Amino acid sequence: MIDPASRPGTPAQVQLGDDGRLRHFIDIEGLPKALLTEILDTADSFRGVQEAQVKKVPLLRGKTVANLFFENSTRTRATFELAAKRLSADVLNLDIKTSSTAKGETLLDTLQNLEAMQADAFVVRHSDSGAAHFIASQVTPRVAIINAGDGRHAHPTQAMLDMLTIRRHKGDFSRLRVAIVGDILHSRVARSQILALNTLGAAEVRVVAPRTLLPVDVEALGCRVFTRLSEGLAGADVVIALRLQKERMDGALLPSESEFYRHYGLTRDSLAWAHxxxxxxxxxxxxxxxxxxxxxxxxxxxxxxxxxxxxxxVRMAVLSMAVSGQTREREQRRQETQ
Amino acid sequence: MTLPEIPALLDSLEARLELCLDRLAVDRDRLAVVGIHTGGVWVAEQLHMRLGLPTPLGTLDIGFWRDDFDHQGLPEGIRASDLPFAVEGRDILLVDDVIMSGRTIRAALNELFDYGRPRRVLLASLLSLPGRELPIQPDACGAELSLAPGQRVKLQGPDPLTLSLVERR
Incomplete structure (x- = not known):
């Protein structure tokens, strides 16, 4: 039998419940401005909690958050773990590469076992684009799925923490020129950032990179493309440097790192072009x-x-909002069956 | 039913609070007033002004400390709490607009203790309604009211502060 909570469809349709609230957080694409703003506002309130002696709130007491990392990560995993712990959830960290899948268990089996352990949220990082969406729509629709990076597709919590940082330093997005510099081609972060900046109404989003590190059709995401750093940085209010993803480069995309640094490196000299x-x-x-x-x-x-x-x-905000969305749905189902 | 006027309620609350502070020999220079969002902050602003306290006003949003997350989920529009003083060892006056079940105050106490260990916590409420679900009572209130079943009272503000009756389905 098909679980009525499963919704094959675009990430946007899968992410939101009938009441428009977040139930999974997989991609920025298709999410309305009001929802992104709600995430930022909630995160801002959690920033306040970080100033208390006890940096915890009891929201997810008794809930279980499983971190499923199919791909290496230090910072994202650590901050997700801390976020879940500061929400008082119990946290399970699974390094899938070294556990069951290595013994031949399928992804589906692993996830269904975790669901049977009554986990309330899965934080998923995977090298395949679309992995989080697949899990949310087909495998465990009643567990809140948070995308912690999937292939070259999306890294929505990174984009939202960047948006929070920009808002806290610069305020209103509508006057801002934002330049994203470097390896756009391999960057799921850049794609999510461009979508988030456009949804939040940034005045101008620019990407600055050599042609070889730009995806085809990047303009279609809603950004201006520059191949010269001096032009791309001119008057920018926010400059985002991306990591050169050497591990994902399987062809000769760059003459050398030093060549890249000379033309695209963010230095004191090149920063002088920005605001x-x-x-x-x-x-x-x-x-x-x-x-x-x-x-x-x-x-x-x-x-x-x-x-x-x-x-x-931001990760506290997204986790609590998605678990909250699932909670409301469960409560609604309970009332309907009574 | 006619609801009492706000100025009269504030006068009554202030007078009862003064008596309470005297009786307990509270050092007003060390007393911090903390209002609970949203109505409680408006009442706290009034009390803070009337009592002329030197410690700046604090505010609490108890949204992250509520006990009904499993039924209601996350409430909308939670603000950051702001306690611009050290809670440790201080006398705190918690202020809310209406006390009924007592659950808001329990959540506020839990949140407050995450900022430190206060020496003593007092509670002032503009109105007290029957329906307590926890052993929590105000040290001072403006008035005690009884409402018909299904009725609630709501404070609107901040300028002017007005009370209105709300029928709950």
Whole structure:
């Protein structure tokens, strides 16, 4: 029998319940501005909790959050774990590569076992694009699925923590020019950032990269393309450097790292093209001297560590909102069957 | 039913609170007033002004501490709490507009203790309604009211503060 909660469809349809509330968080695409703003507002309130002696709220007491990482991650996994713990959830960390799947158990079996353990949310990172969507729509629709990065497709919590950082430093998006610099081709972060910035109404979104590191049709996402750093940075209010994803490069896309740094590296000199009060961001981990100069990464305009702090607040917001959406649906079903 | 006027309620609450503070010999220079969002903050602002306390006003949003997440989910529009003083060892006056079940105050106490261990916590409420579900009573209230079943009272504000009756289905 097909579970009525399963909804084959676009990520946007799968993510929202009938009442328009979040039940999974898989992709920025298709989510309305009001919902993104609600995530940012909720995260802002969680930032307040981080100032208390006890940095915890009891919202997810008795709930279980399973971190399912099919791909390596340090920062994302650590901040998701901390976020779930600060919501008082019990956290299960599964490094799938080294566990059951290595013994031959299928993904479906693993997930169904976890569902039988009554997990309330799965945080999923996977190297295949669409993995989180597949799980949410086909496998365990009644468990809140949070996408922690899938292939080259999306990394929506990273994009939202970037949006929170921008909003806290620059306020209203409608006047902002945002430049995303570097390896756009391999970046799920860039795609989610462009979608989020456009939904939130940023004045201008730019991508700056050599042709070989730009996806075909990137303009269709809603951004201006620049291949010269001086032009791409001119007057920008926010500059986001991306990591050069050497591990994903299977062809000769670049002559050399030093060549890339010379033309696209964010240095004190190149930053002078941007607005004098521009902030500098980087999703981490940083390749110093490859995409960004140390003096910029550690400099007064860098908000990179602030991004990490905001990451916990955004992940608390998304986890609590998605579990809340599932809770409301369950309560509604219970009332209907009474 | 006619609801009492706000100025009279505030006068009565202030007078009862003064008596309470005197009786307990509370040091007003160390007393911090904390309003519970939203109505409680409006009442707290009035009390803070009337009592002329030197410690800045604090605000609590108890949305993340509610006990009905499993039924209602996350409430909308939660604001960050703001306690611009050290809670540790301090006398705190919690203020809300209406006390009924007592669950809001339980949540507020839980949240407050995450900021430190207060020396003493007092509770002031503009109105007290029957229907307590927890052993929590205000130290001072403006008035005690009894409503017909299904009726609730709602404070609107902040300027002017007005009370209205709400029929609950």
């Amino acid at each position: 004098p009060e521009a902030i500098v961001m980087h999703p981490g981990p940083i390749n110093r001297g490859v995409e960004i100069e140390s003096a910029v990464a550690d400099g007064p305009r860098s908000v990179i560590l602030d991004q990490v702090t905001n990451g916990i607040a």
